[in-house]
Amino acid sequence: MTTIYDVSKLAGVSAKTVSRVLNEPDRVKTATREQVLAAMKTLDYSPNASARQLRLGGFSSIGLLLEDPASGYQSRFHQALLTACMEAGKYMTVELFEGVMPDWQARVDRFLTEGRVRDLILLPTLCDFTPLKDLLRERGARAVLIAPSVHDPHFPSVVMDDRAAARQIIEYLFSLGHTRIGHITGHPDHSATILRRSGVIEAYDARGLPRPKPELFASGDFMFKKGIEAAETLLSLPEPPTAIFAANDETAAAVAMVAHRRGLSIPGDLSVVGFDDAPIASAVWPQLTTIAQPYLEMARKVVHLVDTWDQQSTQSGFVSTYLTPHELVVRESSGPVLKG
Amino acid sequence: MTTIYDVSKLAGVSAKTVSRVLNEPDRVKTATREQVLAAMKTLDYSPNASARQLRLGGFSSIGLLLEDPASGYQSRFHQALLTACMEAGKYMTVELFEGVMPDWQARVDRFLTEGRVRDLILLPTLCDFTPLKDLLRERGARAVLIAPSVHDPHFPSVVMDDRAAARQIIEYLFSLGHTRIGHITGHPDHSATILRRSGVIEAYDARGLPRPKPELFASGDFMFKKGIEAAETLLSLPEPPTAIFAANDETAAAVAMVAHRRGLSIPGDLSVVGFDDAPIASAVWPQLTTIAQPYLEMARKVVHLVDTWDQQSTQSGFVSTYLTPHELVVRESSGPVLKG
DNA sequence: ATAACAAATGTCATCGATGTCATAATGCGG
DNA sequence: CCGCATTATGACATCGATGACATTTGTTAT
Numbered sequence: 001m002t003t004i005y006d007v008s009k010l011a012g013v014s015a016k017t018v019s020r021v022l023n024e025p026d027r028v029k030t031a032t033r034e035q036v037l038a039a040m041k042t043l044d045y046s047p048n049a050s051a052r053q054l055r056l057g058g059f060s061s062i063g064l065l066l067e068d069p070a071s072g073y074q075s076r077f078h079q080a081l082l083t084a085c086m087e088a089g090k091y092m093t094v095e096l097f098e099g100v101m102p103d104w105q106a107r108v109d110r111f112l113t114e115g116r117v118r119d120l121i122l123l124p125t126l127c128d129f130t131p132l133k134d135l136l137r138e139r140g141a142r143a144v145l146i147a148p149s150v151h152d153p154h155f156p157s158v159v160m161d162d163r164a165a166a167r168q169i170i171e172y173l174f175s176l177g178h179t180r181i182g183h184i185t186g187h188p189d190h191s192a193t194i195l196r197r198s199g200v201i202e203a204y205d206a207r208g209l210p211r212p213k214p215e216l217f218a219s220g221d222f223m224f225k226k227g228i229e230a231a232e233t234l235l236s237l238p239e240p241p242t243a244i245f246a247a248n249d250e251t252a253a254a255v256a257m258v259a260h261r262r263g264l265s266i267p268g269d270l271s272v273v274g275f276d277d278a279p280i281a282s283a284v285w286p287q288l289t290t291i292a293q294p295y296l297e298m299a300r301k302v303v304h305l306v307d308t309w310d311q312q313s314t315q316s317g318f319v320s321t322y323l324t325p326h327e328l329v330v331r332e333s334s335g336p337v338l339k340g
Numbered sequence: 341m342t343t344i345y346d347v348s349k350l351a352g353v354s355a356k357t358v359s360r361v362l363n364e365p366d367r368v369k370t371a372t373r374e375q376v377l378a379a380m381k382t383l384d385y386s387p388n389a390s391a392r393q394l395r396l397g398g399f400s401s402i403g404l405l406l407e408d409p410a411s412g413y414q415s416r417f418h419q420a421l422l423t424a425c426m427e428a429g430k431y432m433t434v435e436l437f438e439g440v441m442p443d444w445q446a447r448v449d450r451f452l453t454e455g456r457v458r459d460l461i462l463l464p465t466l467c468d469f470t471p472l473k474d475l476l477r478e479r480g481a482r483a484v485l486i487a488p489s490v491h492d493p494h495f496p497s498v499v500m501d502d503r504a505a506a507r508q509i510i511e512y513l514f515s516l517g518h519t520r521i522g523h524i525t526g527h528p529d530h531s532a533t534i535l536r537r538s539g540v541i542e543a544y545d546a547r548g549l550p551r552p553k554p555e556l557f558a559s560g561d562f563m564f565k566k567g568i569e570a571a572e573t574l575l576s577l578p579e580p581p582t583a584i585f586a587a588n589d590e591t592a593a594a595v596a597m598v599a600h601r602r603g604l605s606i607p608g609d610l611s612v613v614g615f616d617d618a619p620i621a622s623a624v625w626p627q628l629t630t631i632a633q634p635y636l637e638m639a640r641k642v643v644h645l646v647d648t649w650d651q652q653s654t655q656s657g658f659v660s661t662y663l664t665p666h667e668l669v670v671r672e673s674s675g676p677v678l679k680g
Numbered sequence: 681a682t683a684a685c686a687a688a689t690g691t692c693a694t695c696g697a698t699g700t701c702a703t704a705a706t707g708c709g710g
Numbered sequence: 711c712c713g714c715a716t717t718a719t720g721a722c723a724t725c726g727a728t729g730a731c732a733t734t735t736g737t738t739a740t
Contacts (some may be wrong), residue, residue: 032688
């Protein structure tokens with residue numbers, strides 16, 4: 001590493017002058033400045049950001065731990081958080097994280113030190129990964145969670161009521177006359193999976209209907225591929241459902257594909273509804289009825305929580321939880337049951 | 341900001357001891373350690389990463405400038421780069437960047453200093469944005485480009501031969517008997533758009549066929565929505581094409597949707613091919629024939645170029661360009677022309 | 681030519697944490 | 711209770727850059 005002193009020596013000036021060339025070029029005589037610039041080029045000098053920041057007062061970026069950046073859900077939050085950070089003039093540093101990695105603790109430590117990160121954001125499913133949260137508390141790190149309606153007593157969080165949303169979409173299907181409704185569940189490790197599933201059951205209970213038979217629940221994992229298998233299973237039932245509620249839009253897109261392959265028309269023969277309002281929900285034919293979450297709003301709230309951490313946690317001694325609203329978006333993939 | 345000295349004062353020990361509690365807890369008597377930990381908790385102390393790194397030797401994260409994180413293309417590279425960085429033990433900090441922002445220069449400066457970034461990665465279309473590249477050279481920043489086969493004399497780059505790939509996919513359609521082939525172009529600002537378009541023409545020329553009539557070129561912008569309009573235009577022609585080559589998969593998905601709406605079967609009535617092998621290419625029905633790029637390989641190469649910047653640029657005085665291979669992936673959306 | 685002032689450059693201390701080395705506290709065998 | 715080996719702790723310098731202030735150089739008016 002070449003330092004400002006190396007440059008100053010080569011250019012025959014003091015370090016301070018080199019510093020000025022970088023920060024207040026006008027205060028340096030043109031001839032000198034050019035010498036310094038030449039020296040910098042020769043040595044391929046680039047200033048040490050740590051030193052600069054130490055002097056100028058620290059800035060730290062917000063850290064995001066991502067389990068699977070290819071997952072649509074995480075990638076959408078990732079994007080929303082980027083936007084929110086930009087709006088707030090902050091930077092975000094991303095680390096891939098998998099709880100199965102044997103050295104995850106060391107990796108988190110490294111992230112907190114080398115990654116120059118003080119505040120972390122955890123998305124599902126990391127927001128449910130207790131060993132990680134314990135480690136963070138031990139290290140005194142700050143974290144904000146984005147979670148499916150599970151309140152964590154130690155970290156502020158932004159949550160969405162997955163159960164209520166699932167219930168709402170099932171009630172919508174009821175209103176169209178559907179009574180045999182299949183549900184493809186999400187990944188078993190996500191707490192959202194349980195919540196959405198129980199939202200379904202809640203809807204039946206609330207309406208006084210008998211709970212759906214077990215074969216109407218097919219297990220998925222939020223991924224397109226597994227969605228295909230699940231859809232095949234449901235549509236091969238002796239008495240197939242007239243509507244399928246997939247735990248997310250990728251899965252719903254898979255259902256649509258399987259239905260097409262089987263010559264079923266949507267929503268004529270089968271209504272398909274998803275969850276998340278992912279881009280794919282508008283990019284498949286027919287476009288999917290789904291539940292929209294206000295990603296950007298949630299991201300903004302998270303950044304705000306990070307920003308105001310001091311006042312919050314230190315002063316009040318309790319953590320805040322924000323419940324964000326959701327919305328049913330009706331598109332082309334759902335319709336009334338055809339008589340007959 | 342509380343420092344290590346504040347903690348040491350409160351705990352009644354020296355700063356060095358506090359430091360030890362953090363870095364080599366075993367070398368501190370249990371009683372002392374607990375006092376120190378208590379003081380840290382009371383003061384909500386978190387160590388200053390800049391100072392630590394200054395002492396320990398600098399680490400700097402790689403910066404990625406993203407124009408539009410929602411763009412499938414950029415988001416795929418984003419993900420691939422994250423993976424490659426993780427493999428290489430590096431961190432990546434992301435900044436949203438738009439050339440239209442009036443203060444983009446100041447933003448870049450801030451990113452290079454506050455963002456603690458020394459090396460930058462530029463994707464299309466930023467890799468073509470000359471004012472930015474000029475600024476980076478002036479600042480002595482290091483950048484590596486991911487670009488569509490345009491060699492930049494100042495920065496190392498990883499490129500893909502878009503023209504050849506486009507030519508290849510058209511030749512494949514020729515081999516299926518198609519001669520009226522529509523092309524939906526990409527965003528006019530992307531150099532890839534011109535390259536893919538000229539690859540199309542090259543294929544006709546090479547085969548000694550007359551070049552396609554202008555109405556067979558519809559203008560798109562790589563986005564699903566514009567793709568719908570373009571597809572409507574092409575399919576409304578008096579003599580509609582038997583195949584459509586969309587400049588990317590999102591657009592191809594739009595073509596498929598429009599075709600379905602019009603009751604056309606794919607690939608019976610219309611062959612549809614895309615470009616990129618995006619996730620959506622496998623998530624629509626029928627799955628799309630497309631061109632696959634080795635994203636992860638490219639990302640690894642980029643990280644490697646960043647890593648070896650010193651040896652490369654300083655010593656040899658010229659920049660390296662890596663051409664990466666592409667591959668035609670044949671799926672369900674393309675088939676022979678039906679006689680008749 | 682010189683005082684008076686502005687411009688250009690340099691010296692030194694500092695940001696917060698840790699390495700080096702010195703010193704103080706403790707333990708243990710005799 | 712002493713001497714010596716450990717263990718625990720502290721004082722000080724250091725990382726690379728910049729702020730405050732000092733000093734040198736250059737310019738202008740008289």
